[in-house]
Amino acid sequence: MLKELWDKYKSIVAYLFWGVVTTIVNLATFQILSSGIHWNYEVATVIAWFVSVLVAYFTNKVWVFGSHYTTVSDFIAEIFRFFFYRALTLVIDIVITFVGISVLGFKDPLGQFIVKVIDNVIVIVANYIFSKWLIFNNNKKIENK
Template sequence: MLKKIWDKFMNREVISYLIFGVLTTLVNWVVYGMMVRNGIDYRIATAGAWVVSVLFAFIVNKIFVFQSYDLHFAFVIKEVVSFTACRAASGVMEMVLMVCMVSWLNMDEYVSKVLVSIVVVVVNYVFSKLFIFRKSEEKPL
C-alpha cells in the first residue's frame, strides 16, 4: 500500500516541481541579496525578488513541470494572471499562518516556517495542477 502511495505522488511532475521550487527559492534569495548589496531598501528588494522569482517559477512550471506548450498570447496572459494571483493568495496564506503559529500559538518561528512552507508548496502545486496549467480536457474540481 505504501508503494502505491509513493508511486502515485513521486512522479516526474512532482519531482520536477520540487526541484524547480528549490531553484525558484534560490532565484529569490540571489535577487534579494543583489538588490540589498546595491543599496536598495529591503522592502523594495523583497518585492523585486518576489516578482522575479514568480516570473521564473511561471516559466519553469509552464514548460518543464506541467508541459503547457500553448504559447498563444491570450492563453499565456490568462496563465500568467492566474499564476500570479494564486501565488499572491498563497503568500497571504503564508503570512496569516505564520502570525497564527508564532504570535497566537507561541510556536518556534523556524519550526513554523518549515511547516508553513510545506503547506504553501502543496497549495501552490494544487493551484498550478488544477487551475492554472490543467490540460484542456481536464475539468476543474
C-alpha cells in the same frame, strides 16, 4: 517498475527541482536586498516574490506541466491565473515574514533567513496545489479535446 514510478511522479520531481531553483532565487534576492543593501524586509519580500514568480512561471510552464498553448489569449489567461494564485501566496509570504520578524522578533540576518526558509516551504506546497489543479489543469483539458 522504475519507468512506471518515473511516469507517475515526474511532474512532482520536476516541480521540486524547479521549486528549489525558485526558492534559491527568492532567498538570494531577499538576502541581497534586505541584508546586503539594507532595504526594508517587506520591500525585499515583494521584489523577491516577483523575480521568483517569473522564474517559476516559465519553468513550470515548460518543464513541469508541459503547457503548450498556441493562442495569445490562452497564454494571457494562463499567465494571469499563475500570477493571481501566486499573489495569494504572496499574501501568505508577507504574513509569515511579518509574524516571524516583527512579532516574534527574528530580526537578525540569520533569524530572517530561517523565517524565509520556513515561509518558502509553506508557499511551495500551496503553489504546487494551485498550479496542478487550478492553473495548468485547464491546459490538459483543452489538449484532450
